[in-house]
Amino acid sequence: MIESEQVTIIGSGPAGLTAAVYTARAGLSPILIEGLDAGGQLMLTTAVENFPGFRDGIMGPDLMAEMRAQAERFGSRIVQGHVSSVDVSRRPFTIHTSEASFRTSALIIATGASARLLGLPAERALIGRGVSTCATCDGYFFRGRRIAIVGGGDSALEEALFLSKLASHVTVIHRRDALRGSQIMRERALGNPKISFLWNTVVEDIDDVEKGVVTGLRLRHIHTGERSRLDGEGLFVAIGHTPNTALFSGQLETDANGYIVTTNGTSTSVQGVFACGDVQDDLYRQAITAAGSGCMAAIDAERFLARIVPAGVYAAA
Amino acid sequence: MVSEDVQTITEANFQVEVLEEPGLVLVDFWAPWCGPCRRLSPIVDAVAAELRGTVKVGKVNVDENPAAAHAYNVRSIPTVLLFKQGQVVETIVGLVDKQQLTRVVADQRS
Numbered sequence: 254m255i256e257s258e259q260v261t262i263i264g265s266g267p268a269g270l271t272a273a274v275y276t277a278r279a280g281l282s283p284i285l286i287e288g289l290d291a292g293g294q295l296m297l298t299t300a301v302e303n304f305p306g307f308r309d310g311i312m313g314p315d316l317m318a319e320m321r322a323q324a325e326r327f328g329s330r331i332v333q334g335h336v337s338s339v340d341v342s343r344r345p346f347t348i349h350t351s352e353a354s355f356r357t358s359a360l361i362i363a364t365g366a367s368a369r370l371l372g373l374p375a376e377r378a379l380i381g382r383g384v385s386t387c388a389t390c391d392g393y394f395f396r397g398r399r400i401a402i403v404g405g406g407d408s409a410l411e412e413a414l415f416l417s418k419l420a421s422h423v424t425v426i427h428r429r430d431a432l433r434g435s436q437i438m439r440e441r442a443l444g445n446p447k448i449s450f451l452w453n454t455v456v457e458d459i460d461d462v463e464k465g466v467v468t469g470l471r472l473r474h475i476h477t478g479e480r481s482r483l484d485g486e487g488l489f490v491a492i493g494h495t496p497n498t499a500l501f502s503g504q505l506e507t508d509a510n511g512y513i514v515t516t517n518g519t520s521t522s523v524q525g526v527f528a529c530g531d532v533q534d535d536l537y538r539q540a541i542t543a544a545g546s547g548c549m550a551a552i553d554a555e556r557f558l559a560r561i562v563p564a565g566v567y568a569a570a
Numbered sequence: 571m572v573s574e575d576v577q578t579i580t581e582a583n584f585q586v587e588v589l590e591e592p593g594l595v596l597v598d599f600w601a602p603w604c605g606p607c608r609r610l611s612p613i614v615d616a617v618a619a620e621l622r623g624t625v626k627v628g629k630v631n632v633d634e635n636p637a638a639a640h641a642y643n644v645r646s647i648p649t650v651l652l653f654k655q656g657q658v659v660e661t662i663v664g665l666v667d668k669q670q671l672t673r674v675v676a677d678q679r680s
Contacts, residue, residue: 381646382661394645
């Protein structure tokens with residue numbers, strides 16, 4: 254019989270790792286299952302300038318390495334691998350990875366969100382062959398080439414600025430006529446001579462699936478309907494994220510966009526299951542708000558466990 | 571980065587080691603600066619050990635062999651290509667786990 258853990262955390266971004274620090278320091282000896290994209294979205298960015306505590310900014314991977322080391326320092330048990338299925342229909346909850354199974358009294362979900370795609374068949378066919386969702390990962394392959402970015406928020410602008418240092422030219426394609434995102438990012442992007450903008454424009458198709466590589470884009474102006482073609486070797490899709498909630502489909506309440514619904518802090522529709530970070534946040538989606546909610550989830554989980562463990566009995570680590 | 575069951579593939583030996591190989595060849599395109607590539611590397615080693623004799627496994631460092639990456643339109647790493655008689659029959663872009671990688675090879679063996 255597999256013994257039950259007190260608390261298990263799924264996800265290793267700022268939310269999951271903060272939850273790990275707090276539950277470890279509470280003596281709960283948490284298990285944290287990293288997932289394939291260990292470290293979360295900050296692993297895909299360069300300088301993080303808005304996470305408080307770092308006046309000169311800090312590189313995303315470095316920040317995550319610090320958080321991970323901190324979580325381990327207090328006794329978090331970090332497991333490599335990713336969760337293939339979860340059962341929260343009864344307690345203790347069951348979690349399966351391809352290598353192991355865990356039973357847990359409390360579960361903290363911190364699975365985050367993944368880049369949303371346009372949804373074009375050509376897009377899927379050309380992922381890794383010119384279509385990318387990560388500038389820092391794949392920019393290397395586009396040195397000196399013409400590339401396009403779809404999107405109008407901070408992610409798109411960050412990618413544009415990063416890629417402008419590598420590419421020969423960057424075209425930002427946005428379906429509106431004004432950028433979203435923070436003022437500082439907008440100013441930097443609009444002032445960059447290597448970046449140009451196509452407003453009120455959408456991507457209808459991507460050439461060239463038969464050749465197996467991106468050679469250009471087919472565009473449409475949403476007001477005039479005019480179609481055009483843009484030559485280029487790369488398309489970076491930066492149109493937002495979608496929460497990683499497929500594992501919990503049918504088991505936890507989610508909203509219309511797939512985000513886990515949380516109430517009273519981080520409680521979900523199942524008692525003993527808590528959610529933090531981007532998986533339950535469509536509004537703020539910042540590293541610091543994710544970390545903050547990870548702390549809340551840890552405190553919520555600890556209080557939950559204290560109520561279900563008989564008084565005077567401390568669950569052994 | 572390279573275990574006993576895994577060969578170092580370069581532009582110089584690509585033709586002989588991959589294209590002229592009669593059986594299946596799994597080629598992992600990676601670079602030292604690529605985090606997910608480093609995570610995939612031991613998984614590729616494990617698959618090579620487990621499927622020894624049924625598939626040849628090699629790794630290509632794209633920093634040292636950019637033309638090889640370019641020749642197969644590899645524009646994101648890690649990318650794993652499965653070759654059968656000199657042709658690419660499967661493409662896996664990004665980090666995957668051992669089960670997924672083994673399944674892809676198994677599907678091609680039939």
